[in-house]
Amino acid sequence: MGAPEREVAAGIAVDWTRCRGRGICHELLAARMSADPWGFAIIDDAGPLRADELDDARQAQRQCPLAAFIVTGSAGWL
Numbered sequence: 072m073g074a075p076e077r078e079v080a081a082g083i084a085v086d087w088t089r090c091r092g093r094g095i096c097h098e099l100l101a102a103r104m105s106a107d108p109w110g111f112a113i114i115d116d117a118g119p120l121r122a123d124e125l126d127d128a129r130q131a132q133r134q135c136p137l138a139a140f141i142v143t144g145s146a147g148w149l
């Protein structure tokens with residue numbers, strides 16, 4: 072049995088008023104997100120994130136074309 076994954080003080084959220092779907096957030100964070108039939112992001116597990124997921128979450132935040140994807144918590148700031 073391996074060591075448990077370390078969690079960080081961060082989670083994920085989507086501003087639904089901005090999200091227009093078909094982005095990369097659910098591709099980068101497939102273990103925590105999925106997409107509805109129209110491509111809009113669905114958060115299946117908002118966190119806390121594991122340490123190894125934080126870079127992908129930050130990348131999703133940077134690359135979301137509408138600033139709709141948000142890394143929450145103190146570790147979310149770039």
Ligand code: SF4
Pocket residue numbers: 085089090091092093094095096097110111112134135136137138139140
């Ligand atoms: S990348 Fe941004 S706009 Fe695209 S699905 Fe994710 S939250 Fe929505």
